[in-house]
Every structure is written in C-alpha cells, then in structure tokens.
Amino acid sequence: MTDLSRRNFIVAGGAFLSTVSSGAQSAAASLTAGDVIARIKRDIGVPWREKTVDNLLTGSTDTPVHGIATTMMATLDVVERCVAAGKNMILSHETPFYLHQDNIDDIKNDSVLQYKLEYCKKNDVAIFHFHDHWHARHPDGIAQGMVNQLGWQKNVSDPANPKKLVFDGVSLAKLTQEMQSTLKAHTLRVLGDPDLRVRRVETSWGYCGREGGIGIFSRPDVDVLICGETREWELVEYCQDSIKAGNKKALVVVGHVLSEQGGMILCRDWLKPIVPEVSIEFIPAMEPFWIPNQPVRA
Numbered sequence: 330m331t332d333l334s335r336r337n338f339i340v341a342g343g344a345f346l347s348t349v350s351s352g353a354q355s356a357a358a359s360l361t362a363g364d365v366i367a368r369i370k371r372d373i374g375v376p377w378r379e380k381t382v383d384n385l386l387t388g389s390t391d392t393p394v395h396g397i398a399t400t401m402m403a404t405l406d407v408v409e410r411c412v413a414a415g416k417n418m419i420l421s422h423e424t425p426f427y428l429h430q431d432n433i434d435d436i437k438n439d440s441v442l443q444y445k446l447e448y449c450k451k452n453d454v455a456i457f458h459f460h461d462h463w464h465a466r467h468p469d470g471i472a473q474g475m476v477n478q479l480g481w482q483k484n485v486s487d488p489a490n491p492k493k494l495v496f497d498g499v500s501l502a503k504l505t506q507e508m509q510s511t512l513k514a515h516t517l518r519v520l521g522d523p524d525l526r527v528r529r530v531e532t533s534w535g536y537c538g539r540e541g542g543i544g545i546f547s548r549p550d551v552d553v554l555i556c557g558e559t560r561e562w563e564l565v566e567y568c569q570d571s572i573k574a575g576n577k578k579a580l581v582v583v584g585h586v587l588s589e590q591g592g593m594i595l596c597r598d599w600l601k602p603i604v605p606e607v608s609i610e611f612i613p614a615m616e617p618f619w620i621p622n623q624p625v626r627a
Contacts, residue, residue, distance in 0.1 A: 360606045362418055362455040363390030365397065368603045373462050381461045382424070386431055387446065388455030394418045396607050399597045401590045402614040403456050405445050411612050412452045419612075420459045420600070422471070422593050423585075431458060463596060470599070471534050471592030478591030479511055484530075494530040501525040501553065501579050512587045515625060516618045520568055521579025527553050534588045539563040546571065546578060555581040557588030586614050 362385060370377050396416035400407050403421035411419050419425075426433050426442065436442050449456065463470040472491040476482055484494040496504065502523035509517045530553045531545050537556035542564040546554045559565060559582065568580040590613055597611040619625040 360394045360604070361390060362388055362392040362394055362457070365394055365418060365604055366390065366457060369459070369462075369600075372603050373466055375462060375465045375467070378461060378465075382430060382458050383461050384431070384458055386425060386456045386458055387449040388418075388453065392418070392453060392455040394455070394607055397600065397604060397609045398612045399459075399593045399600065399609070400612045400614055401586055401593050404614055405448070407612055407614050408445070408448065408454060408456075412454065414610060414612065415608070416610060416612070417453050418455045418457065420457050420593070420596060422460055422463065422589055422596075424458055424460075425456050429460075459596070463592065469592075470595055471589050472532065474590075474592030474595030475532070475534055475588070476591075477595060479508065492532045492534075494532070496527045496530060498526040498528055501527055504553075505581055508581070508583070512583065512590075513616075514583065514587050515616055515620060515623055516584055517587075518582045519579065520565065520582075521553070521572060522577070525552065525577060525579050527579075529553075530555060532556070534583075534592070535585055537564060539567070543567050546580065552577070553579045553581060555583065555588075557583055557585040584616060584618070586616055590614065 366385065394417065396414070397418045397420065398407075398411040398414065398416035399420045400411070400422070402423040403411075403419050403425035407421075408419065408425070411417070423429075424431050425445070427436070433442060448454075468489060468491050476485055476491045476494075481494055484496055485491050486493050486495045500523065501519065501521055504527050505517065505519050508514070529550055531548075531551045533542065533545065533554065533556040535557040537545075537554070537559045539560065542554065542556065542559055545551055546564070546568055554568075565580065565582075568578070572578060594611045597609055601609050616625075
C-alpha cells in the first residue's frame with residue numbers, strides 16, 4: 330500500500346469510526362424516560378394494568394436519559410449514588426416517597442421530602458416506581474432474582490414458581506448462616522429450632538401479611554417460611570404459638586430491603602438488551618438497621 334493510499338485509508342477509517350461514535354451518542358442523547366417506559370411495557374410479558382403504582386414519579390417522559398440504575402428502594406443515599414455514577418433514570422422497586430401508593434399530600438411540606446424532590450429536580454432525575462409488573466412477570470422477577478442471588482436455582486421445585494424450594498435436610502442454623510453470608514445481612518432474624526431439618530421452603534419476599542402468612546406457615550408441606558418483613562404482633566406471634574404447640578416449623582425474617590435486592594439485580598440484566606443505548610447499573614440500597622455489637626457507618 331502506498332503512503333498516499335495508506336493515508337486515505339486511515340482518514341476514511343477514522344471518519345467511519347467517528348460517524349459510528351457520533352451515531353451512538355446521538356441515539357443515547359435522544360433516549361427519554363418515556364422511551365424506556367414504553368419498552369418496559371412492550372417487553373414485560375403481561376398486560377399493563379390500568380390501576381398500578383408503576384408510574385414515573387419525578388422528572389417527565391421527556392427527560393433525556395443518560396444512564397439507568399435499578400435499585401430496590403430509591404432512598405436519598407441511593408439517588409445521590411446514582412447521580413454520582415451518571416445514572417439519571419432510576420427504576421425503584423419500592424416507593425421513594427414513604428407510602429406504597431406514592432401519595433404525598435399529607436407530607437407535601439415536609440422538609441425531608443422537599444429536599445429529596447429538589448435534589449431530583451436539580452439533577453434531572455427521573456424515578457420510575459417499578460413494582461406491580463415486575464412481580465406479575467412470569468416468573469416473578471423478584472422471586473427469580475432472589476433465587477439467583479442465593480444460588481438456589483437447583484432447589485426450585487417448579488420453574489414457573491421460584492417461591493417454592495426443596496432442600497436436602499440442611500439444618501435451619503446452617504441454611505440461615507449461609508443466607509446471612511450471601512446477602513451480607515446484619516439483622517436477619519430466625520424463629521424456630523436451629524437443628525430443624527429443612528426440606529420444604531416457601532418464600533414471601535418483601536412484606537408478608539397475617540392472612541397470607543398464616544396460610545403458608547400452617548400448610549403441612551411447608552417447613553420454613555422466609556419473608557422480608559411482617560408484623561411481630563400478628564404473624565410472628567402466630568408462628569411462635571405454632572412452634573410451641575409442637576409444629577416443627579420455622580420463620581426467617583430477612584428484612585425488606587435485602588429480601589428483594591436480588592430481583593432488581595435481575596431487572597438490570599433484563600433491561601440491558603431492551604435499552605442498549607445507555608449504561609445500566611444495579612445500585613444496592615443499604616440495609617437500614619445495624620446491631621450494637623456490629624455497628625455500621627451510614
């Protein structure tokens with residue numbers, strides 16, 4: 330190849346790469362929060378509900394998206410870390426505004442709420458509450474994500490329902506110790522005999538209410554119920570009484586945040602091929618509590 334030909338080849342190649350790069354940047358620059366939501370609705374695999382909490386809560390559908398973060402809960406700490414990472418659209422599984430239905434009329438003048446809203450406005454942050462349809466997905470996105478995070482894929486008895494698990498008689502103590510280690514949990518709590526041999530487990534990640542929880546716990550085909558959180562004067566009391574009455578069962582309370590984080594790791598992976606124009610990252614929410622002999626810096 331002559332010097333002139335080589336020079337022309339390099340110039341032409343550089344122009345091509347510049348055009349490709351410019352096109353990618355242009356595509357990312359034109360991506361809006363509305364575009365991302367439209368693709369989620371298109372690919373979630375279930376009909377979009379008319380009444381749902383899955384809505385855009387800050388920003389607008391016209392907000393340009395420079396990067397996306399998935400998280401279990403868009404606390405102020407999480408929002409700040411998303412902004413620092415260049416992610417201005419956040420898919421939050423739980424509400425960022427302290428009530429599942431996102432109604433803030435009763436605290437609209439609260440200084441903490443106002444600070445958070447102003448921070449989102451100043452940094453052009455679009456928060457999308459993504460709860461109902463991620464659970465409604467087949468299989469449930471949170472349940473499947475938690476199975477993946479805990480490495481329990483082989484324990485799923487029915488691939489269509491990753492909430493039901495089968496174990497080989499591992500002790501309750503060992504099972505929960507492994508959970509604590511994998512999830513890096515500080516405040517996981519257990520009710521039941523540590524030597525209980527665990528074979529049949531059902532999970533209710535996130536909140537588990539009295540009625541549903543009693544129904545699961547009392548079934549003869551369930552040894553252990555694992556949940557995120559529940560009321561101590563309702564389901565916990567029932568489980569205590571059930572065990573005292575001679576039933577060989579156990580309750581594991583993980584904590585709401587850690588009991589659904591794995592689902593939003595899966596959400597990140599699910600979203601990447603749907604929105605290839607921008608970087609997508611999982612930003613974990615911090616476990617809210619610590620115990621006195623293991624203090625954790627906030």
